[in-house]
Amino acid sequence: MTEPLELKKTVNLPKTDFAQKANLGQAEPARLKKWTDAQLYEAIQTARHGAEKFILHDGPPYANADIHIGTALNKILKDFIVKSRSMMGFDAPYIPGYDCHGLPIETHVEKKLTEKGKNKNDLPVATFRRICREHASTAMNNQTRDFRRLGVLGEWEKPYLTMSNEYESETARLFGKFLERGYVYKGLRPVYWCIHDQTALAEAEVEYRLHNSPSIYVKFPLLTDPAEIDAELAGKKVSLVIWTTTPWTIPANLGIAVHPDFEYAAIEDAGEVLIVASELVGFVIVKCGIGGVNEDGERQMPRVLAKFPGSRLDRMKAKHPWIDRESLIMNGDHVTMGGEADAETEMDVSESRSRDETGKAGTGLVHTAPGHGHDDYVIGKEYGLEIYCPVDNAGRFTSEVEHFAGENIFKANPQIVEFMRENGSLLFSENYEHRYPHCWRCKKPVIFRATPQWFISMDNQNEKSLRAQALREVESVKWHPAWGEGRMANMIKGRPDWCVSRQRSWGVPIPVFYCQKCDEPVADPKIVYHVADIFAKETADAWYNRPESELLPEGFACPKCNSSDFSKETDILDVWFDSGSSCVAVLETRGETLRFPAEVYLEGGDQYRGWFNSSLMCGIAAHDTAPYRQIITHGWVVDGHGKKQSKNDGNVTAPKEIIDKSGADVLRLWAAAVDYTEDMRCSDEILQRVTDAYRKFRNTLRYALGNLDGFNHETDSVSLSEMLEIDRWALASFDEAAKKILAGYENFDFQAVYQTIYNLCTVTLSARYFDIIKDRLYIFAPKSLERRSAQTALFEMTDKLCRLLAPVLAFTADEAFENLPNQKLASVHLAEFPKVSGADNSKLLGDWERIFSIRDEVLKALEEARERKEIGSSLEAKVILRTDAETARFLQPYENDLRYIFIASQTEVHEEDYFSVNIEKADGAKCERCWNYSTRVGESEKYPTVCERCVAALSEIERSAAA
RNA sequence: CGGAACAUAGCUUAAACGGCUAAAGCGUUCGGCUGAUAACCGGAAGAUUAAAGGUUCAAGUCCUUUUGUUCCGACCA
Known part of the structure; x- marks a missing residue:
């Protein structure tokens, strides 16, 4: 007879190198280096x-x-x-x-x-x-x-x-392609322009400062028969009143915008009729001194001849105050009441108004110069007006402008005001302080000025137009989430022609030339491709490093005048054109x-x-x-309250901090846990929850790996038919979860992946399966069928779990996979997802759902017994179930398993006509080895402190040790 | 201001077609265990489903309005 074994050492406790403490801050960079050294990405590709x-x-x-x-x-x-x-x-x-x-x-x-x-x-x-x-x-x-x-x-x-x-x-080259297909045209478009630096400015390069401008109210005589507005106005001399703070743009006026839904009023004043927005009549008459004053010095309200919506004025015509030119009346939603009428300066009026209460101004009719304002440009385009800009680079009126040609526009302001006062079209003028855009570099006021730009047309080429084709394509694309399709379609419907010109330096130059002699633009796909070939060798810097002659094909001459003297386009392409071309580039x-x-x-x-x-x-x-x-x-990442993250509010979550503190896998897990289709909250609490979840995953993996110590799946595995039923249940449950997880990946629904895996780990595995099989894994002989059955299930699940987890927990899944016994692949990322079995396990799963619901009742009863201080550990208990005949019959086959399922030492099932769970003290004494209670402890002479089950296990262990 | 999206326990999420007492896990709390141990197991508390109307036998779910938040709105990547 051999010496008795030390009991503690015969218990198969878990053992693994997969550490409980993740220490991702160090572990991840190390693994990263390993991946890089092993050229993991390339290996996957291969x-x-x-x-x-x-x-x-x-x-x-x-x-x-x-x-x-x-x-x-x-x-x-x-x-x-x-x-x-x-x-x-x-x-x-x-x-x-x-x-x-x-x-x-x-x-x-x-x-x-x-x-x-x-x-x-x-x-x-x-x-x-x-x-x-x-x-x-x-x-x-x-x-x-x-x-x-x-x-x-x-x-x-x-x-x-x-x-x-x-x-x-x-x-x-792609720009050439656009040219080839006839989408490109050259047009005018207003941009911020600094007349001092003589350069275009981007929005980001202007700053708003207070500036004094002349605020003027000007009459535009109506050319259309006023009877068309209202019979009351028949035969009258009618004028529209506009307001502006930029008198110098009046020479460029081509239209007047009114809001289609606002109400306008025609008021009579000294034999003529003026039209202003109804809401502003009182304001305008006071401002402009219309209507006279009675003996008490009170202003008299002039007579209102008619009221009508702005839509009635649409497309009527007015006359420019002094130039022999029509000014078209247009309907625009950008028109607002009071103060906002200076759209040509693009200033933020809501701000200026709150800054200066007295700054209220306007008539509800907006002077529109398409070459000098943004809204003006848009509405002008819509109504087919010319983008007219009679101002040169240096801010001087061109020769087209009589009386003021060659004059600096700001200097001309007072002259224009005087000119209109003299010809009677000026109603009122005053000084007006407001916020106005200034050049950030020279700090001088900037203007809006139409300059030549390259455009891509959305609407030419008929059914081959970009817009029509884009709308068609949108339908064939699959959108996640589905509402994206409508959003995209709306944007395409509403977008204007694409202005691809930028007056900047850092980008791809628009590869177009101009004949120095006849000004003919050379926008020829063949030339573009020739230039592109040069870029391919030297980058687009060649455009700036080389003279025109070296960029053009040898001997190229102007197709129009045969000159060979060219200049280069100075504009570059919109960066959206850059990134958009990635689909080709x-x-x-x-x-x-x-x-x-x-x-x-x-x-x-x-x-x-x-x-x-x-x-x-x-x-x-x-x-x-x-x-x-x-x-x-x-969506966007917002803070814990759903507010946007900003440095000013100090609510930003920096990825680097999260990674250093908790690890990239925690950040990745967060990304999987939230619904990315809408705005995602991120805060310390949320990250703490995610970190907790991470630990659960890690401990689940560690438990499984620990219990697979010494297990060789090739030699130790148990076939499905030999397996214990609960092990088969675990595999079947896992399979169900795997199906959902794989579907989640398939549908880009990572939240479903996360939820399913998390639920699997917490409930199915940790709280149920792992807890129940612990006894079997620890107590039975290492190579016993009972133990190998559990290990087979454990191995299979762990292997699959690592794979299913790999896309999300890229580091941890790889680490766990590495610790799986006899694992041959270099990385989990080289592996493929597990295949799910097509077997119908519904009976198995259903039966065990029933068992677990009974178990829930038992656990509750155990807790109550514990509260009564009758037991501590559940192994101190004997569970007595009383239940109906059908349930008793259902449980009969599990008679010997129930104690393990309930983690109690003994169970009894009695047939009654009701259901109850009673807890009693377990019979017998506590086995020193397995901690279960048994009446048979002490039967063995060699192991007097141990139960009958452990005696058998110990002799088995002794036997294999001897062999 | 216009267009779009969203709103369910402290947190992250569930609840085909409208249909049981709104589900789960975490956290909290109370307890157990001390052979997964900076772990593990259990019990409990916790929700006027953003608000108000409406349709319906029946609404978290459909309609309207309101509130809040986020994104887009012509050169900003």
Whole structure:
């Protein structure tokens, strides 16, 4: 007889290298390095080579600042898709990209130059562009570092850059394509213009300061027969009264805008009739001194001859105060009551009004100069007015303007006011202080001025028009969420022609030339492609580094006048054109891995108007089709109260902080846990909850791995038919969950993935299965059938769980997978998702649902006994069930299992006509080894403190030790 | 101001077609265990479904209005 074993050492306690404490702050970077060293992304690509492709095309984040939680979320969601599709067996490449051109980088660089006492205008454009390029590179490298830290796998060594030679070349080429198809035209459009610096300014480059302007009320005589407005007005001399703070734009007046739904009044004053908005009649007569004063000095209300809606004036005609020209009356919703009439300055009037109560002004009729105002431009276009701008670069009236030609516009202001006072068209003028846009550089007031720009037409080419085609394509795209389709369609319906010109330096130049001799623009696709070829070798910097002669094909002459003297276009392309062209410049240029169209684009909801829109236009221009089959949008990350995150409010959650504190996997888990289709809340509490959930996942994995110590699934596995029923139930339950999880991945519903896995881990596994099989795993002999049965289930579930978790918990799932015994794959990310069995387990699952509902009753009774201090551990209890005959019969086959299911030492089932659970003290003594109570403790001489079950297990252990 | 979306326990989410007492997990709280231990198990409390109307036998779900929040609104990526 051998020496008795030390009991504690015969209990099969869990053992694993998978640490309980995640320590993700250190563990993740280490794993990242391992992935990089092993070229994991490339290995996945190789493994899926030849499989059906699934292409998620990355929308390029702007290479300016560091990433924030929104950009992190975006990349994480993309990674969920790429990883999950890859595990579904698709060849799912991920080529990240960066948007490198654009104004924010220019302003950033300019600011830095200013700090060094330099000025952009003193530098050659090529030098300035070089600095921009460097800045974009730096920002991009930082972002790449941060994106990789999130666990996002992709071709980070070779992302696409909108500033690369290859990309810039394709961007230019695509412009050529637009030209070829006849979508491009040159037109005028008002922009902010600094007459001092003689340059166009972007919105971001103007600042609002207080400025004094002449505020004037001017009469425009009605040309249309006034009887058409109202019979009362027949034969009268009628004028419309407008208000403006920019008298210098009067020479450019081509129209008057009225609101179709406002009520206007015709009032009689000294033999003539004036039209103003009804609501403003009192204000205007006081301001302009209309109607005379009675003996008491009170102003007399003039007679109102007629009242009518603005819609009645639509398309009637008025006469310019002094120029022999018609001014068209138009209906526009932009017209407002009081003070807001100076649309030509684009000033924020609500602000100016609150700043200055006395600043109220206006007549409800808006002087409209399409060449000098934004709303004016839009409505002018709508009504077919010329975009007329008789002001030159330096802010002087052109020769077209009689009386004031050559005059500086601001200096002409008082002269124009006097001129109109003399000819009787001026009703009133005063000084008016308001906020007015100023140049941020020279601090001088700016103007709105129409300049020539390149446009892409939305409506020409009939049924081949961009708008018509885009609307058609929208229907064939699958939108997530579904309302995206309506939103996109609305945007396309409402969008104006696409102005692709930007008067900037950092971008892709519009590859067009002008004949120096005859001014003929050379916008020829063949020339564009020729230039694009040069860009392909030298980047678009060539445009600035080389003279025209080197950019044009040899011997090129003006088709009109045969001159060979050309100048280059100075405008660059809108950055939306840049990023929009990625569907060609990336999807096609990288044809070995990608292809046009992509399967899916995934971006924030702001991109309906942005990238989704410009990409659609570019896709249609290139291939008559949308560049994407599916669009997924996500909402915005807001704080714990649903408020937007802003630095000022101090409610921002920085991804870096979350990663350092809790790990990227926690951030990823958060992204999976929330409903990304709407705004997502993120706060300390929410992250704490997610961290708790993470621990649950980790402990679930650790328990399973610990109990698989020494298990070899190839030699130790038990066949399904030999398995204990509860183990089969666990596998069947897992299968049910796996189906839902896989469907979640399929439908991009990561929340369903999260919820299902989480529920599986907490309820099915942790609270039920793991708790119940613990006794079996610990107590039975290591290689006993009972133990191996549980281990077989455990192994299978853990293996599958790692795979199902991998797209979300990219680091942790990989770590757990590594600790799975006899695991041969280098990484879980190389694995495929588990297949779910088609077996019908409904009987098994149904039976066990019933067992667990009985168990719930038992647990409640145990808790009550515990409250009465009758028991502590449930193993101290004997459970006595009284139940009806049918239930008793149902439980009969489980007679010997119930004690384990209830985690009690003994159970009895009695047939009664009612249901009850009684708890008594368990019979016998506590077994030292298994802690269950048994009347047979003490039967063994060798192991006097142990129960009959442990005696058997111990002899089994002794036997295998001897063998 | 116009267009769009959303609103269910402290938190994250459930509740096909309108149909049982609005479900779950976490957190909280109380307790158990001390062989998953900065773990594990259980009991309990916790919701006027943003508000107000309406349709209906019946509304978290359909309609209207209101409130709150977020995004877009012409050069801002």
